[in-house]
Amino acid sequence: MAEFPSDGWAQAVAATVNDDAEFARIAREFDATVRFDFGEDAYAFELGGGTVRSVRDATAFSRWDVAVRAPMDTWETFLSESPPPFYNDLRSVWTQHDMTIEGDVLTAIQHWRPLKYLVAVFGEVRR
Template structure:
């Protein structure tokens, strides 16, 4: 079994982010690298003007990522489910009320880009849960 969520799911997610009309408008100011950690599986997403241009699996110290989001796989599965339980339906609700969903690093940079990140997380929910 592959690491959650798996390379094909992440690629599909990136394609959806990159094709999203709303991200085309609000993503112009989002150029950074951030991490998504699903249990033990960590990925760095390199974003340029709101487009995911590269996904790095298991990034090392040479990949600079000012911030990231980390949670156990069970939390991500709830977030990505078709009918998430209360508090797991929204990125900000999870940040405020789900202790296992953690923002790592420079939260100021994340919140300066909150609108675009919120849209990216909504696209993640729309992509749905991976099979793995």
């Protein structure tokens, strides 16, 4: 279990999804850099060809296509083992709480399944 969020945690997320045939299948057309902001911390996941090509600390300015942002306490609640109602799904956290999706929102929605899958791995690696 790696500290969340941290470079080690982000690398473990990348390794986990890159070893997953299901992710490779559903993300094969998802070519984008997705930035995730966890309060003050941020990581950019470059996705392409069904893999995480790279992951980097994105607290300094970096290019991204889609940004998913929320305060740290929102992420903690959402990624908990038993999240309360309206914190148990990426879409509900986005529409019912203080998570935002910015940038190319159409790309995020078109590739919702691999995006949701990636975020689910966030919680798995965190535990």
